Amino acid sequence: MTTASRPFVPHAVGTAMPRPEGPQKVRGTARYTVETPGSDALYLFPVQAGVARGRVTAIDTSAAEALEGVVAVLTHENAPRLAREADADHGVLQSSTIHQHGQYLAAVLATSSESAREAASLVSVEVVEEPHAAVLDEDSPDLYTPEALVVGVTDDTRGDPEAALAASAVTLRRTYRTPMEHHQPLEPHATVACWEDGRLVVHDATQAVSWTRQALAAAFGLDESDVDVVAQHVGGGFGSKGGTHPNTMLTALAAQAVPGRSVRYALTRQQMFDLVGYRPATVQHVALGADREGRLTAITHDVVDQGSKIGEFVEPAAAFSRGMYAAETRRTTHRVVPLDIGVPTFMRAPGEAPGSFAGECAMDELAIELGIDPIELRLRNEPEVDPESGLPYSSRNLVACLRRGAERFGWADRDPAPRARLVDGWWHGTGVGSASFPVPRFPGSEATIRATGTGDTAGYTVEIAASDIGQGARAALTAIAADALDVGVERIDLRIGDTAFGPAGPAGGSAGTTSWGATIVEAADRFRDKYGDHPEDGDEADAHTPDNPWAGEYSMHAFGAHFVEVAVHADTGEIRVPRMLGVFAAGRIVNPLTARSQFLGGMTWGLSAALHEESVLDDRFGHVVNRDFAGYHVATNADVGTLDVEWLDEDDPYVNPMGTKGIGEIGIVGVAAAIANAAYHATGVRVRSLPITLDAFL
Amino acid sequence: MKLDLTLTVDGHHHSLTVDTRTTVLDALREHLDITSPKKGCDHGQCGACTVLLDGRRTLSCLSLAVAHDGAEITTADGLAPDGELHPLQQAFVDHDAYQCGYCTPGQICSAVGMLDEAAHGAPSVVTDDLTGDVRLDRAEIAERLSGNLCRCGAYAHIVDAVEQVAR
Amino acid sequence: MKPFAYERPHDAAGAVATVTADPDAAFLAGGTNLVDHLKLGLAAPSTLVDVTGLTSTEITDLPEGGLRIGAGVRNADFAADERVRARYPALAHALLAGASGQLRNMATTGGNLLQRTRCVYFQDLTTPCNKREPGSGCSALDGWARHHAVLGATHEPADVACVATHPSDMAVALVALEAQVRVLGRDGERAIPLTDLHRLPGDDPTRDTTLAHGELITAVDLPASPIAAHSTYRKVRDRASYAFALVSVAAALAVDDGGTITDARVALGGVAHVPWRATAAESALVGAPATDDTYRAAARAELVDARPVESPRGGTAFKLPLVTATLAAALRGLAENSAQEAR
Structure with a gap:
């Protein structure tokens, strides 16, 4: 079934294992990027543009330079040149053009953080402001059709959905909106950079040390072998630490001006709203056609995304509707309105999170229209093969998730009437939403296994430039390596987070464990082929990520179902979620202890997006104005009620040798829809835009 | 303006000279290389910098070091x-x-x-x-x-x- | 952040003298708002005068049965005081509804009263704001004004407009409970009703209070008040915890055996530049039956002159029904408790 020459027998995999780095994390001694030791490192603080578009006509750094402790002030006039024509996002301090509010215009290097920050405030910048665009307007003349999505085509059409909609017994047309959202990992993005003898050594808060190395090498015209990137502990990423952003470029550029000295820069929380990406706002038009029995005859899902003039990322929200349910006809489209704002990027469940809000709310609305239970409606539209590709599924257990969840949640007792349950002044309701997430595999990782010691007690050093951003890579890869080598976990010395270990794919796309794990299994097989199970000290084997021979034969997705209870205060409209259940079919679970955290974390993220998160882009100024944790709300502990998680045993022989599917994102998908559906059930009020706040119910 | 002060952190005495603008959090992280308390928002909106200051949970990011001369601080590391x-x-x-x-x-x-x-x-x-x-x-x-x-x-x-x- | 000197005088009078003499000096207490503002560039004092330990950190009984709260009392200690919990439950609730456990351990009574608005435009140096930069305009009027005023704001002329709100929870309860503030100035100590401490923006939104530069809050006096034991604080916000109020209500109610309201105290938070004493609502309540109709009529009476921010980017019109709903919820709860006790 796999490329591996011997079957993968799980022992450590499937067994709960505390994080090896746990004791360090609970003491706070695990070092994150900006805490990299080096007391003589200079502090960087930037000067940022206060307008969304324009030109710097003069910049005076004399007052800043005169301040005690200031070592250098870089501007576009004196900064080192990047080796190539970098794009506007990465081309920091390369020209006088202002493309976005918050853009870096200068950087101060100083011996103390206080001096750096004060000096930055003393840099005087003259700017000519030019008109900017910052409104997501579907009728914008600038609206364009992107060439492709990150994965898949921009638009796809099957049959004649408009004709099918016109002929359908029941037709539902709705518009849903999701806001701009920011990742805001608790560890702000940070970089420590140093140039030594023409080599660039960078510690970076990144989900992908290899990607950061690639980006830096390209920008500075270096061979990748002349760039080292290290990320030992990363304080959350969620996509924003996937790509390389201007802050990393700026730090490396500034370090070039002071060769031999380290420069460190951690963003302020406010700066985290400017330059490290976001999930773009969407407007989503969904139409469903069905016969009286609820069989779908047409699905159309047309999305307009917020975008940037200086870089493209398309939130692939309509892609969710390509594979979720069977329908004779289908149309999905994506359009982008480019604005004078920063570049959006992947954010936890890109596409699926906002797309499932629209798709799964629409299914609920259709169920109500038809008078069919919303779970039953989903069951009636379960496809036999992937509607997008026509391929059979390697495994698809959505139906099992819905049935098991319904049983565990007590769905059978549900009275479908809205606004019918008032308990102690709160309207209560329940809702459901389905979840799906693909099982991608990133190519190009490299793993090395080396024996230390000899014979039955030999240890194995396993090196791979994976990143642990909190998902638990250290524990998971240790377990996978132990099983692949058929030894106990105590004999594995896993080393990650350093480009010295060769290239590696990112901690992202719910594909980290799958991609790195498959590579480690391949390396272990080669090792055992070469040296058997009684190696000599120093025996070594390596491997690149193998291709999945089943990739073109099967459609591979994880599935899940969310059940939630919502309470809405009858007077004030305050909305709470006292109870959530997620049931998942996501392949083999490597580490039940940390996996539960990932599912719970995803569900909590979904709750946060449903009720709290919205980056308010004030179009007059072109920047986010609720730019801190007091303004941009994420869920607090008190917002989370009782969370319940279950996963189904799933044996999928096609996804990879371990049978894993990836669980970092599916916990979010469908949560916001389930909450909106439950809020409707509670109150009779249908909310079609996020976040759902109390004013909707007044 | 710089001032001298002492802090007892996780049972260890430290004498240091800090800018009046330096917060307890920055004094710990940038002067003493004690990085157990984290900087998450620097504005009292996330709690990552929480330490026990004279026994009470306190946000070190909103506490000026000069205002806490002689304080006893326990970080998470000091709990172990x-x-x-x-x-x-x-x-x-x-x-x-x-x-x-x-x-x-x-x-x-x-x-x-x-x-x-x-x-x-x-x-x-x-x-x-x-x-x-x-x-x-x-x-x-x-x-x-x-x-x-x-x-x-x-x-x-x-x-x-x-x-x-x-x- | 600009450099500043730091001083710790021997007594409160010395602190007052130092700050009074230097127009750019400022008092430092808990620091939870001021240090925030130093970092944002909103405050750039020449000297910080630390008053920690210079004002009382005690809560003492007053001869007529009230309480005196030292200005240095931390919010957490204030809320935990058994006399406050028993005799002024609205106040304990308001304190506990504010900020977080850590912040309540830091913030002082005096500092809490003097915290400044959380308007996002006030805090953002790249946008116009009449409070921060007189004459530059009010960005909130046509901006994201979810947390802004419906009462007593200045909508025009443009160069003085301000629709900011006062963020304190504690102050709303104190206003309802008719607290007095003791203030030390160069010429000695004076006492003023708390309702006279904060001011509406009028034609000078830069000034939050009526205090002269250098005046120091030394204590807050809570009068004895039987009705205060039947008080509550209801805070409505966008998160279940750790968020500023959209609307809050501090209320105390006395209801007789016949179900008629005999006395009432009401104050509103999140609706104005000041913690808003709702006297029109109080008048409408007294003598009326303790019913939802009465509560809603009282809210309507208070909101007669309300003017929400009508912003295309998110205004405050929703606060009008929300004030009504929150007031009704708070008063209904009090009346039910009152009825239960009567039984």
Whole structure:
């Protein structure tokens, strides 16, 4: 079934294992990027543009330079040149053009953080402001059709959905909106950079040390072998630490001006709203056609995304509707309105999170229209093969998730009437939403296994430039390596987070464990082929990520179902979620202890997006104005009620040798829809835009 | 302007000279290389910098160092002298009450401070009877720890861990 | 952040003298708002005069049965005081509904009263704001004004407009409970009703209070008040915890055996530049039956002159029904408790 020459027998995999780095994390001694030791490192603080578009006509750094402790002030006039024509996002301090509010215009290097920050405030910048665009307007003349999505085509059409909609017994047309959202990992993005003898050594808060190395090498015209990137502990990423952003470029550029000295820069929380990406706002038009029995005859899902003039990322929200349910006809489209704002990027469940809000709310609305239970409606539209590709599924257990969840949640007792349950002044309701997430595999990782010691007690050093951003890579890869080598976990010395270990794919796309794990299994097989199970000290084997021979034969997705209870205060409209259940079919679970955290974390993220998160882009100024944790709300502990998680045993022989599917994102998908559906059930009020706040119910 | 001061951090005495603008958090992290308290927002909106200052949970990012000359500070690292984890820290490991770990030292200092407050009878906004006894159920623990944001969403496990120790 | 000197005088009078003499000096207490503002560049004092330990950290009984709260009392200690919990439950609730456990351990009574608005435009140096930069305009009027005023704001002329709100929870309860503030100035100590401490923006939104530069709050006096034991604080916000109020209500109610309201105290938070004493609502309540109709009529009476921010980017019109709903919820709860006790 796999490329591996011997079957993968799980022992450590499937067994709960505390994080090896746990004791360090609970003491706070695990070092994150900006805490990299080096007391003589200079502090960087930037000067940022206060307008969304324009030109710097003069910049005076004399007052800043005169301040005690200031070592250098870089501007576009004196900064080192990047080796190539970098794009506007990465081309920091390369020209006088202002493309976005918050853009870096200068950087101060100083011996103390206080001096750096004060000096930055003393840099005087003259700017000519030019008109900017910052409104997501579907009728914008600038609206364009992107060439492709990150994965898949921009638009796809099957049959004649408009004709099918016109002929359908029941037709539902709705518009849903999701806001701009920011990742805001608790560890702000940070970089420590140093140039030594023409080599660039960078510690970076990144989900992908290899990607950061690639980006830096390209920008500075270096061979990748002349760039080292290290990320030992990363304080959350969620996509924003996937790509390389201007802050990393700026730090490396500034370090070039002071060769031999380290420069460190951690963003302020406010700066985290400017330059490290976001999930773009969407407007989503969904139409469903069905016969009286609820069989779908047409699905159309047309999305307009917020975008940037200086870089493209398309939130692939309509892609969710390509594979979720069977329908004779289908149309999905994506359009982008480019604005004078920063570049959006992947954010936890890109596409699926906002797309499932629209798709799964629409299914609920259709169920109500038809008078069919919303779970039953989903069951009636379960496809036999992937509607997008026509391929059979390697495994698809959505139906099992819905049935098991319904049983565990007590769905059978549900009275479908809205606004019918008032308990102690709160309207209560329940809702459901389905979840799906693909099982991608990133190519190009490299793993090395080396024996230390000899014979039955030999240890194995396993090196791979994976990143642990909190998902638990250290524990998971240790377990996978132990099983692949058929030894106990105590004999594995896993080393990650350093480009010295060769290239590696990112901690992202719910594909980290799958991609790195498959590579480690391949390396272990080669090792055992070469040296058997009684190696000599120093025996070594390596491997690149193998291709999945089943990739073109099967459609591979994880599935899940969310059940939630919502309470809405009858007077004030305050909305709470006292109870959530997620049931998942996501392949083999490597580490039940940390996996539960990932599912719970995803569900909590979904709750946060449903009720709290919205980056308010004030179009007059072109920047986010609720730019801190007091303004941009994420869920607090008190917002989370009782969370319940279950996963189904799933044996999928096609996804990879371990049978894993990836669980970092599916916990979010469908949560916001389930909450909106439950809020409707509670109150009779249908909310079609996020976040759902109390004013909707007044 | 710079001033001399002393701080006792995790049982160790330190004399240092700091700018009046330096916060306790920056004094610890940038002057003493004590990086257990984290900088998450620097504005009192996330709780990652929480330490026990003279025994009470405090946000070190909003505390000026010069205003705390002579203070006794305990960080999460100081809760595990000689490496032996505090029961709450062990509970966090056992319940996997974290993911990325960045908010964790602040969560733990906050929880230790909170348990002490509750033991002294301090009510919270979700305490039904303001004049009655405090019983730390899940809702109480969640409310009292809501000043510590966790973006990974580990709240449910954090409450599990704290509940185990509170019993 | 600009450099500043730091001083710790021997007594409150010395602190007052130092700050009074230097127009750019400022008092430092808990620091939870001021240090925030130093970092944002909103405050750039020449000297910080630390008053920690210079004002009382005690809560003492007053001869007529009230309480005196030292300005240095931390919010957490204030809320935990058994006398406050028993005699002024609205106040304990308001304190506990504010900020977080850590912040309540830091913030002082005096500092809490003097915290400044959380308007996002006030805090953002790149946008116009009449409070921060007189004459530059009010960005909130046509901006994101979810947390802004419906009462007593200045909508025009443009160069003085301000629709900011006062963020304190504690102050709302104190206003309802008719607290007095003791203030030390160069010429000695004076006492003023708390309702006279904060001011509406009028034609000078830069000034939050009526205090002269250098005046120091030394204590807050709570009068004895039987009705205060039947008080509550209801805070409505966008998160379950750790968020500023959209609307809050501090209320105390006395209801006789016949179900008629005999006395009432009401104050509103999140609706104005000041913690808003709702005297029109109080008048409408007294003598009326304790019913939802009465509560809603009282809210309507208070909101007669309300003017929400009508912003295309999110205004405050929703606060009008929300004030009504929150007031009704708070008063209904009080009346039910009152009825239960009567039984």
